[in-house]
Amino acid sequence: MTWQRSRVRLDDDNRAFWTGGREGKLYIHKCGDCGGFTHPPRAICRHCQSENIGPHAVAGAGVIDTYTINHQKWAPDMEVPFVIARVRLDDAPDVFLTTNIVNCQVEAVDIDDRVQVVFEEQEGLWYPLFEKARGQ
Amino acid sequence: MKREAYISGIGMSEVGVRLTRAPLALTVDAIREAVADAGLTLAQIDGVSTYPGKMSMFLGFSPIGVDEVIETCGLKTRWHTGAAESTAQLGAIADAAAAVRSGLARHVICFRTVYEAAALARPDEYPPMNRRDGVTGNSQWVSPFGAFSAACWTAQFATRHMKRYGMTREQLAQVALNDHRNAALNPRAIVKEPLTLEKYMAARLISTPFCLYDCDRFTDASTVVIVSAGDAIDEVKATPIRIAASAGSVERYSWDQAEWASAYPTGRDLWRNTDYKPKDVDTVQFYDGFAFQPITWLEGLGFCAVGEGGQFLEGGTRIALDGELPMNTGGGQLGWGRLHGFGFAYESVVQLRGAGGARQIKGDPKVAVATSGGGPMAAALLLARD
Numbered sequence: 001m002t003w004q005r006s007r008v009r010l011d012d013d014n015r016a017f018w019t020g021g022r023e024g025k026l027y028i029h030k031c032g033d034c035g036g037f038t039h040p041p042r043a044i045c046r047h048c049q050s051e052n053i054g055p056h057a058v059a060g061a062g063v064i065d066t067y068t069i070n071h072q073k074w075a076p077d078m079e080v081p082f083v084i085a086r087v088r089l090d091d092a093p094d095v096f097l098t099t100n101i102v103n104c105q106v107e108a109v110d111i112d113d114r115v116q117v118v119f120e121e122q123e124g125l126w127y128p129l130f131e132k133a134r135g136q
Numbered sequence: 137m138k139r140e141a142y143i144s145g146i147g148m149s150e151v152g153v154r155l156t157r158a159p160l161a162l163t164v165d166a167i168r169e170a171v172a173d174a175g176l177t178l179a180q181i182d183g184v185s186t187y188p189g190k191m192s193m194f195l196g197f198s199p200i201g202v203d204e205v206i207e208t209c210g211l212k213t214r215w216h217t218g219a220a221e222s223t224a225q226l227g228a229i230a231d232a233a234a235a236v237r238s239g240l241a242r243h244v245i246c247f248r249t250v251y252e253a254a255a256l257a258r259p260d261e262y263p264p265m266n267r268r269d270g271v272t273g274n275s276q277w278v279s280p281f282g283a284f285s286a287a288c289w290t291a292q293f294a295t296r297h298m299k300r301y302g303m304t305r306e307q308l309a310q311v312a313l314n315d316h317r318n319a320a321l322n323p324r325a326i327v328k329e330p331l332t333l334e335k336y337m338a339a340r341l342i343s344t345p346f347c348l349y350d351c352d353r354f355t356d357a358s359t360v361v362i363v364s365a366g367d368a369i370d371e372v373k374a375t376p377i378r379i380a381a382s383a384g385s386v387e388r389y390s391w392d393q394a395e396w397a398s399a400y401p402t403g404r405d406l407w408r409n410t411d412y413k414p415k416d417v418d419t420v421q422f423y424d425g426f427a428f429q430p431i432t433w434l435e436g437l438g439f440c441a442v443g444e445g446g447q448f449l450e451g452g453t454r455i456a457l458d459g460e461l462p463m464n465t466g467g468g469q470l471g472w473g474r475l476h477g478f479g480f481a482y483e484s485v486v487q488l489r490g491a492g493g494a495r496q497i498k499g500d501p502k503v504a505v506a507t508s509g510g511g512p513m514a515a516a517l518l519l520a521r522d
Contacts, residue, residue: 005281006269011272018276068292069343071342074282074284084281096393098277098392100281111300
């Protein structure tokens, strides 16, 4: 997909998520006290309300919880169809990421497919996309 | 004696696409009609409630604020609210019911004005919401991936139902088919003709499994209900419809984190707040901005088990006007227009008063459920004629 993705305004909560791809890392906020994940990222843990929370690099592997094949050009430069999926991360099981499944035919995507993060950079933001895990 | 709250009057403006009259004028039309329907005068109105309040960043979605209604109608109010962070659209009516029950007001105008079609045609006056630059808040978790629309978010819930529970497109189609059939009997609806399954299956896809007919379309309209206190009901001339219970909840507020639609917890809660049971319900008016949402309400309210909503719709006979559970009798949002939640309260009152004309359900309907919201936020009203 070559269309211009929405530009996110960075702040202290979301900066690691949107720029971690520069170092190949997918960062999800994790609590240093209870170990729980908080996404969307915030300054306070949503499980135990601790302030001891910050970005934690996860493995970037997961499964497709559900998906849709989008056919509508919501913006003039969109190339359709493409897959919008909700991925459940292996090592942050209560976190979902809405993303695109790339590098395969849209018909090849299914629920429970194993996927791995890949990053797409546009103007300093690193968008975490996913592709089907090798061996599938 | 328990203090009761009633819907005492209903009103609606012209419903259209790319209307030119100002949204405030549409709002006043609907208010006038509702106040007259109740047999009240503006001087008796002492409260105003709306969802979501004026949204300056997204004017077509909500162009009118509470203050404009109070000033324009010369109201002397004691209580008002207009909140986006409430329990979805019908929460504005549930909040008004709570206000009149607690004595904060006697007669409350509840309104929802939409102007999305007109706004799209007049971008200089109504700038479209910016989804591309400087995205913040919960939009940032979906918009960068091309999921600009709630169609894409809701479609993922629907895909899961197809893959996990075997829901078919033919079953899903029954929502749009039923809506179109009923809208054709409703003089105020945008849709004038029934829809065939062949035409549905041939329609272009928006976001699978949704095709064009599974998505409501931008509409210009204002819908009003008047909520009145039980101890002021003798001032009302119309048949009052009691707000027997309400419920509202939020799953994870960000759409991307909500594993299940909030219709499920909201549906369960509604029955905790009343002695009525699902078997007592004569008609349901289920939010259907997207065709899958009524399925979540059927399941969430316990009209069928989780995963069996598709089968419930099979063939469309159970939800038809002469079926066991007539649904969206006025055409829903897919047929009537995107009235954004308030149409379901309006139509419940029409049916419970027996005023549906060509679309009136048979018998002596006394209990209806109206719902709004379809993703992580939801509200439900249980309405009864005593």
